[in-house]
Amino acid sequence: xRPTFNGSALSIxxxxxxxxxxxxxxxxxxxxWKRLREEKKFTGxxxxxxxxxxxxxxxxxxxxxxRRARTVHFLxxxxxxxxxxxxR
Numbered sequence: 001x002r003p004t005f006n007g008s009a010l011s012i013x014x015x016x017x018x019x020x021x022x023x024x025x026x027x028x029x030x031x032x033w034k035r036l037r038e039e040k041k042f043t044g045x046x047x048x049x050x051x052x053x054x055x056x057x058x059x060x061x062x063x064x065x066x067r068r069a070r071t072v073h074f075l076x077x078x079x080x081x082x083x084x085x086x087x088r
């Protein structure tokens with residue numbers, strides 16, 4: 001709703017992390033993984049920018065942990081498959 005700027009319409013704000021696009025796509029699919037924080041009215045743009053910086057750091061940390069967990073899971077599955085087939 002953008003309460004800091006007296007918004008009244010429901011909206012979703014999305015940041016693309018670690019992405020460099022050659023052109024802005026006309027359509028994009030967004031999937032929600034985790035809510036970072038509740039909606040909050042900030043005292044002004046500077047406080048909002050600081051919070052967005054914090055949100056980005058938290059999101060990067062979340063996705064970093066997710067990548068590590070998926071890697072460990074994939075390696076575990078790979079080693080089980082190799083042991084069953086007798087390959088190394």
